[in-house]
Amino acid sequence: MRRSRIITFKINGQDIAAREDETILELARQHDIHIPTLCYLEGVSAFGGCRLCMVEIKGSNRLFPACMTYPDESMEITTNSERLKAYRKQTVELLFSERNHICAVCVSNGSCELQAQAYDLGLTHVQVPYINPNLPVDASHAYFGLDHNRCILCTRCVRVCDEVEGAHTWDVMGRGAEARIVADLNQPWGDSLSCTSCGKCVQVCPTGALFEKGTSVAEMRKKHEFLPYLRLMREGRDGGEE
Amino acid sequence: MSKATMATVWLDGCSGCHMSFLDIDERLITVAELAELVYSPLVDNKVFPEMVDVTLVEGAVSNEDDYEKIKKVRAHTKILVSLGDCAVTANVPGMRNPFKPEALLNRAYLENADANQHIPVQVIPPLRKMSVPVHQIVKVDVFVPGCPPSADTIFYVVTELLAGRMPDLTGKTRFGA
Numbered sequence: 187m188r189r190s191r192i193i194t195f196k197i198n199g200q201d202i203a204a205r206e207d208e209t210i211l212e213l214a215r216q217h218d219i220h221i222p223t224l225c226y227l228e229g230v231s232a233f234g235g236c237r238l239c240m241v242e243i244k245g246s247n248r249l250f251p252a253c254m255t256y257p258d259e260s261m262e263i264t265t266n267s268e269r270l271k272a273y274r275k276q277t278v279e280l281l282f283s284e285r286n287h288i289c290a291v292c293v294s295n296g297s298c299e300l301q302a303q304a305y306d307l308g309l310t311h312v313q314v315p316y317i318n319p320n321l322p323v324d325a326s327h328a329y330f331g332l333d334h335n336r337c338i339l340c341t342r343c344v345r346v347c348d349e350v351e352g353a354h355t356w357d358v359m360g361r362g363a364e365a366r367i368v369a370d371l372n373q374p375w376g377d378s379l380s381c382t383s384c385g386k387c388v389q390v391c392p393t394g395a396l397f398e399k400g401t402s403v404a405e406m407r408k409k410h411e412f413l414p415y416l417r418l419m420r421e422g423r424d425g426g427e428e
Numbered sequence: 429m430s431k432a433t434m435a436t437v438w439l440d441g442c443s444g445c446h447m448s449f450l451d452i453d454e455r456l457i458t459v460a461e462l463a464e465l466v467y468s469p470l471v472d473n474k475v476f477p478e479m480v481d482v483t484l485v486e487g488a489v490s491n492e493d494d495y496e497k498i499k500k501v502r503a504h505t506k507i508l509v510s511l512g513d514c515a516v517t518a519n520v521p522g523m524r525n526p527f528k529p530e531a532l533l534n535r536a537y538l539e540n541a542d543a544n545q546h547i548p549v550q551v552i553p554p555l556r557k558m559s560v561p562v563h564q565i566v567k568v569d570v571f572v573p574g575c576p577p578s579a580d581t582i583f584y585v586v587t588e589l590l591a592g593r594m595p596d597l598t599g600k601t602r603f604g605a
C-alpha cells in the first residue's frame with residue numbers, strides 16, 4: 187500500500203510540502219537542493235550503500251541516508267552541515283584507499299562520478315594509507331571489461347541488470363573489504379550464460395570499473411539518461427502500475 | 429628583507445610536473461622576481477641549501493634515494509608542496525604496489541630482457557617495498573593534485589605561497605587532471 191498524504195517539513199530551513207511517499211533525496215532534488223550520491227540511480231531501486239547522501243534530522247544524533255528515508259510531518263532536515271561535509275569527504279577518501287584508482291590512466295578520467303565527488307568535496311589527498319589490493323581485470327567479455335581496481339561496490343550494475351534487463355548476471359560475493367562483483371556463479375563474464383550483452387551495466391557504472399573495450403584513457407563516456415525513459419515507457423505499457 | 433627562496437625536487441615522477449611548471453611561460457619572469465630558484469633539476473646547484481621558503485616536490489617516494497632526499501628536503505624547507513598526482517597519491521609509480529619488488533625486478537631485468545640478463549646492484553638505488561605518497565614519509569603543507577596540474581594552477585599556487593597566503597585549490601584541480 188502506498189501512502190500519499192501531503193505533509194510539510196523543512197530542508198535547510200526551507201518549507202516544503204510534498205507527498206510523503208517520496209524520499210528526502212527525491213524531494214531535495216525537486217527543490218534544487220544538492221545532496222551528493224554515488225550508489226543512487228534514478229530508475230532502479232535504492233540501495234543505501236555508499237553513505238554519501240547522509241543527512242541530519244533534528245532531534246536525532248544519528249545520520250540518515252536521504253535516498254532511503256521518507257520525511258515525516260514537521261521534520262527538520264539539514265543536508266550541508268560542516269559535520270556532514272567532513273563525513274562525506276572521509277567516505278570518498280576511504281573509497282579511494284580501498285582499491286587502486288590511478289585517474290591519470292583511467293578510461294573514465296574526466297567523466298567519473300567518484301573523481302567528481304572528490305573534486306566537489308575539495309579532497310586534495312588521501313590521509314589514510316592505500317590498501318593496494320592485488321585485483322584482476324576481467325576482459326573475457328567480447329565487448330566490455332570489468333576492472334575491479336576501480337569498483338566502488340555501489341551495485342548499480344547488479345540492480346540495473348536484475349531490475350531493468352531481467353538477466354541478473356551480476357551479484358556481490360564476500361563481505362567488507364573482500365567483497366567483489368561477480369558474474370553468474372563467480373565465473374568469467376565472457377562465459378556467462380545469463381548476460382545478453384545489452385551494456386546497461388556499463389552505462390550506469392559511475393566509475394571506470396565497467397567499460398567498453400577499445401576505449402582508451404579518458405575516452406569512456408557513460409550514458410544513463412536512457413533509464414528513466416525506459417521505466418516511463420514500460421509503466422505506460424503495463425497500465426501505469428508502480 | 430632578502431628575496432624569498434624556492435626549490436623544486438624530482439623524485440619518482442615522469443618530469444611532467446616540471447614541464448607543466450615551465451609551461452607558465454613568460455610568467456616565469458614574475459616568479460623569478462618574487463623568488464630565487466636556489467635548487468632544482470633546472471638549475472646547477474647540487475647541494476640543498478640550509479633553509480628554503482617554498483619547495484615543490486614532484487614524484488612518489490619509491491626508492492631509498494627518494495627516501496633520504498625527501499627527509500633532508502623536509503628538514504630544510506618551510507613550506508613543502510606535493511606537486512602532482514605521483515607526489516600526492518603515488519599514481520602510476522604506485523601501480524607496482526600489489527607486487528613485490530623482486531617480482532618487478534625479475535620481470536624487467538630477467539624475464540623480459542633479450543640480452544645481458546642481470547639485476548643491477550650498482551648506481552641504481554634499491555626499490556623500497558612500496559611506492560608511497562610524499563605525506564606518508566614526511567609532513568606536507570600543500571597538496572596540488574593533477575597529472576600534471578595545469579600551468580595556471582602551478583602559477584597560482586606558487587604566487588599565493590610567495591605572497592604569504594595559503595592557496596585555496598577548491599575547484600582548481602583534481603586527481604588525474
Ligand code: SF4
Binds near residue numbers: 301
Ligand atoms: S574510476 Fe574514477 S576515481 Fe577511479 S581511477 Fe578511474 S577516474 Fe579515477
Ligand code: SF4
Binds near residue numbers: 354380381387388
Ligand atoms: S551487459 Fe546487460 S545482461 Fe550483461 S551483465 Fe550487463 S546489464 Fe547484465
Ligand code: SF4
Binds near residue numbers: 338339342390393
Ligand atoms: S562495477 Fe561499477 S556499477 Fe558495478 S558495483 Fe562496481 S562501481 Fe558500481
Ligand code: FES
Binds near residue numbers: 236
Ligand atoms: S546515495 Fe544514498 S547511500 Fe548511496
